[in-house]
Amino acid sequence: MAEVIQFHCPACCVMLSIPLVAAGKSGPCPNCNQPIMAPEPATGRGACRLAVAAPEPVEEPPPPVAEAPHFEPFHGVPAAPPEPIQPLPPSVEVRKGSTWYDVIGVGIVAATLGFAAGYQSTRQPSSPLPPPVKSEPAIVKEAPVKPAPVLSAAKSALGDFLAAADWKSRSKLVLFPETILPRMERFHEKHPDGPTEPTRLGIEHCEASATTNLMLVVFRVHTATHPTGFPVAVSETPDGWKVDWQSFVEFKDELFVEFVTGKATDSGSFHLLIQPSTEPTETDDRITYILSDPVKQREFLATVRKGTDAAKSLADITKDGVIATPVVELSRLARPDGTFDLEIIGVPATNWRPVNR
Missing domain, CATH: 3.10.450 (Nuclear Transport Factor 2; Chain: A,)
Incomplete structure (x- = not known):
């Protein structure tokens, strides 16, 4: 029996089972249909949700072509009278509001019935086709997502x-x-x-x-x-x-913004989004990072001293410009002009999972 991996869908929490060969693969969850990526035990990476790409903008249809003006004959020659409209045979039903979609649909049905009739005609005598059966389009209902x-x-x-x-x-x-x-x-x-x-x-x-x-x-x-x-x-x-x-x-209570605006103590630990900054630092012994408030996405600059444990932790979790979600310990340093500098003095956790600290 093939080995399987069991994990909870990161979108709806339903327990899923997949073969080991599908580890690390992506696809929709069979319960909630959200795009997810399966865990990969070999690397220790867990299951995660995938971002849904925004739909491409739909181009507007071209403007309708203006009808050509009615042609009047030269030299006063009277136009030929219109031919009388012949009534349709009683076996054909004209439906109001029909579109070219209906014409194509009838053509496809007729072609299918014709193929079937031709296949059967080798064994059965031909007979007139029955009148088309009118049917309403089927309503497809989405399966409800089962809450775990x-x-x-x-x-x-x-x-x-x-x-x-x-x-x-x-x-x-x-x-x-x-x-x-x-x-x-x-x-x-x-x-x-x-x-x-x-x-x-x-x-x-x-x-x-x-x-x-x-x-x-x-x-x-x-x-x-x-x-x-x-x-x-x-x-x-x-x-x-x-x-x-x-x-x-x-x-x-937006405690991080309260901290950076000088309304709280001079140090504290916060759950933040962080990524390397391209802004130059005033000294060569520091690295600059962008700190983002996860509630309202406000950004602030902070520095960390090179060679410290905090600098090593941040370098590991922000490789290749990745936006990380650590808990960082900050110190607020006042400048003579009344503004503040933020210094990262520690990284108590490299993710937001709750821990007792």
Whole structure:
């Protein structure tokens, strides 16, 4: 029996099974029809969603050709009277609104019936063809996408988390409560608390842990103040589904922008998009990177000292200009003119998967 790979679709979380020879191949998920790429155990790369190419613009049809003017005979010669229109045979039915598509369709059906009649005529005497049968075009219904049970459970936990009245009620639904609860209490001493009312919940990604086989589902939460949404990670644990509170408040309250504008402490760790910059640095011992806010895509420049562990980590995850998604530790340095410089002093994680830190 051929070896198979089992993995969860990163778009709809349904368990899929494929032969080992299909590892690393791309194609549509049989459940949700989204383009995905299968995992590749040999390289350690997991399954991922593929971007859908935008449809090419449709060219506008050419303008209609103007009809030629009616030709009048010379020298007053009267035009020939029009021939009378003969009525159609009663066996032919004229349908209003017919188009040339109908003509082609009837021609194809007639050709098919003619081929079949010619094949049978070698054994059966010819007989007049029956009148064409009128039929309505078939309505093709798309198969409904079956939601995976994990999605329903994760979405329910996220809904309870968002609807919680305060941080104490929300604390029962967070990851790493022994570390997070003191932070939640301190955070809401300065920031407003209360439920979050989503306008829409979308799914961005799901995957299973290679070590525990527990699921991680990333939703996109849209609200009135965040119409484009922000990501929220929900993890499966032995005690049920829990929400990553750290990234949730960071994105919802836009803590990174608060940091770079000087409204917070002089250092902090943030989930960011990062890529190398072509901007020159003021000194030769630094490398410049572009940091992007994942909520509203605002960009800022930051530097890292060459030879540091942070510089090595960033070089590894941004090879060939790839946009990486690390958690970076930043320091804000004030200039005499009142502006700030951002320095990357650490890379606590090279991805956004929730960890206890």
